Amino acid sequence: MTLRRDHVAGGVFVIAGALVLAVSGDLPFGTLASPGAGMLPTLVVALMMAFGLILLAQARRSPPLAEVNWTDLPHAARVAVVAGAAATLYVPLGFALTMPLLLFTLIVLVERRPLLPALAFSLAATAAVYALFALLLRTPIPHGVLGI
Amino acid sequence: MDGILGNLGVGFSVAFSPGVLLYAFLGCLVGTLVGMLPGIGPLAGISILLPATYALDPTKAIVMLAGIYYGSQYGGSTTSILMRIPGEAASVMTCIDGHAMARKGRAGAALAIAAVGSFVAGTFGVVMLTLVAPPLANFALRFGPPEYTALLVLGLVFLAYMSSTSVVRTLLMASVGLLIGCIGIDVMTGHFRYSFDIKELGDGLGIVPVAVGLFGLGEILSTPSKTVADKVAAPRLAELMPSREEWRQSAAPIARGSVLGFLVGIIPGSAHIIASFLSYAVERRVSKRPEEFGKGAVAGVAGPESANNAASTGAFVPMLALGLPTGPVTAVLMAALLIKGIAPGPQLVSEHPQVFWGFVASMYVGNLMLLALNLPLVGLFVSVLRIPYAYLYPLIIMFCIVGVYLVNNSIVDVWIMLIMGVVGYFLRKLDFDPAPLVLGLVIAPTFELSLRQSLVMSNGNWVIFLSPQRPIAAALFAISAALLALAALSWLSRRDWRKALPEEE
Numbered sequence: 330m331t332l333r334r335d336h337v338a339g340g341v342f343v344i345a346g347a348l349v350l351a352v353s354g355d356l357p358f359g360t361l362a363s364p365g366a367g368m369l370p371t372l373v374v375a376l377m378m379a380f381g382l383i384l385l386a387q388a389r390r391s392p393p394l395a396e397v398n399w400t401d402l403p404h405a406a407r408v409a410v411v412a413g414a415a416a417t418l419y420v421p422l423g424f425a426l427t428m429p430l431l432l433f434t435l436i437v438l439v440e441r442r443p444l445l446p447a448l449a450f451s452l453a454a455t456a457a458v459y460a461l462f463a464l465l466l467r468t469p470i471p472h473g474v475l476g477i
Numbered sequence: 478m479d480g481i482l483g484n485l486g487v488g489f490s491v492a493f494s495p496g497v498l499l500y501a502f503l504g505c506l507v508g509t510l511v512g513m514l515p516g517i518g519p520l521a522g523i524s525i526l527l528p529a530t531y532a533l534d535p536t537k538a539i540v541m542l543a544g545i546y547y548g549s550q551y552g553g554s555t556t557s558i559l560m561r562i563p564g565e566a567a568s569v570m571t572c573i574d575g576h577a578m579a580r581k582g583r584a585g586a587a588l589a590i591a592a593v594g595s596f597v598a599g600t601f602g603v604v605m606l607t608l609v610a611p612p613l614a615n616f617a618l619r620f621g622p623p624e625y626t627a628l629l630v631l632g633l634v635f636l637a638y639m640s641s642t643s644v645v646r647t648l649l650m651a652s653v654g655l656l657i658g659c660i661g662i663d664v665m666t667g668h669f670r671y672s673f674d675i676k677e678l679g680d681g682l683g684i685v686p687v688a689v690g691l692f693g694l695g696e697i698l699s700t701p702s703k704t705v706a707d708k709v710a711a712p713r714l715a716e717l718m719p720s721r722e723e724w725r726q727s728a729a730p731i732a733r734g735s736v737l738g739f740l741v742g743i744i745p746g747s748a749h750i751i752a753s754f755l756s757y758a759v760e761r762r763v764s765k766r767p768e769e770f771g772k773g774a775v776a777g778v779a780g781p782e783s784a785n786n787a788a789s790t791g792a793f794v795p796m797l798a799l800g801l802p803t804g805p806v807t808a809v810l811m812a813a814l815l816i817k818g819i820a821p822g823p824q825l826v827s828e829h830p831q832v833f834w835g836f837v838a839s840m841y842v843g844n845l846m847l848l849a850l851n852l853p854l855v856g857l858f859v860s861v862l863r864i865p866y867a868y869l870y871p872l873i874i875m876f877c878i879v880g881v882y883l884v885n886n887s888i889v890d891v892w893i894m895l896i897m898g899v900v901g902y903f904l905r906k907l908d909f910d911p912a913p914l915v916l917g918l919v920i921a922p923t924f925e926l927s928l929r930q931s932l933v934m935s936n937g938n939w940v941i942f943l944s945p946q947r948p949i950a951a952a953l954f955a956i957s958a959a960l961l962a963l964a965a966l967s968w969l970s971r972r973d974w975r976k977a978l979p980e981e982e
Binding site: 362399400431 | 529531532646663665699865867870874886902908925929932937938939
């Protein structure tokens with residue numbers, strides 16, 4: 330049998346629904362006259378699984394999973410990893426160190442762009458965004474190790 | 478009528494205050510850029526800039542965010558006409574004849590017709606909003622919990638019926654949104670739901686990290702790095718004037734597009750996309766020279782551009798009058814007001830007239846600003862398209878992280894945004910539209926509260942939703958059932974209107 334797009338699309342939500350039901354044991358469903366905290370989640374999960382099953386049942390109409398264009402996945406993964414690293418470093422290092430690093434890494438390492446323009450752009454953009462949020466809008470941003 | 482004019486006067490006094498004017502201008506400017514740049518739709522633009530409005534009062538915040546929304550409809554036409562790249566989905570139809578006009582040397586005229594059509598339609602939409610929203614809000618004051626439950630169900634069913642993917646996929650995404658909306662403390666019983674001892678999840682998943690993740694980061698992950706054309710011809714100011722014949726050919730399509738767009742805009746779903754498609758189909762049908770469509774027909778630009786602008790204004794009617802978001806953009810705008818402690822809905826007009834009428838009046842002003850911005854500054858806007866995407870998207874990611882962190886000063890929110898970005902990427906790959914998920918998340922608290930209140934009121938009797946004592950709720954549920962039956966029929970007969978929609982480029 331060919332694995333098709335909607336086998337995955339439907340299957341993911343059926344399995345996810347089963348997992349949610351498994352961790353919902355402590356939520357009381359209540360009664361119709363006195364609905365509990367678990368009533369809506371249970372109804373919604375049931376709907377989600379039902380729609381997932383419909384997708385599974387209709388999966389033969391969808392294209393094979395292999396035909397879905399995954400060529401951008403490596404690029405997406407690299408971008409997600411760099412963004413994740415920035416999220417990890419944001420509070421300990423602070424805005425002023427993390428953001429130029431984020432921009433520089435994405436432009437030079439992910440996009441393979443020339444070093445100097447990337448460095449200039451990273452510093453200038455960080456300074457502009459710092460001015461906008463910290464100085465103009467006076468919103469709190471993490472100061473990190475540099476304390477700025 | 479006197480009351481409306483008096484209130485509108487109050488609104489204009491708010492809209493013409495320097496602060497509100499400034500934020501309306503900023504919204505229109507950013508919206509135009511957002512509409513032009515491929516890979517950033519109005520939803521991503523609004524979501525990313527939502528945190529920047531926290532320091533503002535509710536009127537300025539909503540005026541700026543709405544400016545981004547309707548500004549993006551204007552901006553989308555520029556890249557469609559000059560480069561045949563739709564900056565956002567609603568501009569797809571403009572690509573066809575707009576770019577054909579540009580190839581014939583009539584790019585300036587096409588841009589001017591698109592801008593004037595957008596202005597006329599936008600203004601028509603605001604006039605209709607002014608007339609329709611207050612009486613509708615008045616009517617909705619009769620709504621109790623069963624009516625609200627029925628209205629929200631109808632909203633979701635309409636969204637599914639009108640969405641550009643399938644009914645099943647849309648309802649599945651809405652269910653996921655409703656489920657995510659259940660995370661956090663249950664307001665009626667105090668139970669913690671799905672918070673897994675993470676105290677930040679006690680208040681539930683925020684709309685901002687979810688929306689920014691799905692539509693900001695998710696869009697970036699789905700858009701492979703690409704070079705944007707660096708040689709884009711921008712027409713000079715002198716070339717912008719359409720000929721007398723072109724004006725004559727565009728007048729009726731602009732009028733038809735305005736009316737059609739407003740009516741479609743009120744209905745939940747991808748209103749502005751459907752409106753521009755419908756308008757194109759109508760113009761080709763009524764044209765005496767249908768063979769010109771695709772080869773630079775003026776009506777093929779004037780109609781769809783007017784329709785998508787009128788639709789984006791029409792979408793505000795149910796949001797402001799009923800508290801019902803008709804799509805993800807209005808859902809995020811609703812969230813912006815909720816964050817400020819203002820609930821859109823029937824009470825908005827009476828309890829916060831400054832916000833409501835100031836917002837309505839600012840849309841008149843915003844449409845004028847957009848007309849003034851878009852034509853003379855087209856060359857400047859086009860130069861923005863020359864920024865390489867490899868430099869642009871890292872900047873957007875920075876805005877996403879900084880903006881989301883600002884909401885609660887919480888790194889957990891940033892992680893939610895990142896996870897949602899990855900989820901958004903895979904949802905797109907599996908042909909899901911993430912928009913209904915956000916809609917489900919936004920309406921989840923109201924839906925749950927009204928559903929449970931209805932059941933408590935009726936002592937657990939489901940018939941409360943269908944009883945003759947509740948004719949509004951019964952009628953709304955009957956419409957929902959009819960729409961689902963229609964969807965089932967079209968599925969059985971394999972005749973789905975979505976198949977007629979053009980593929981997005």
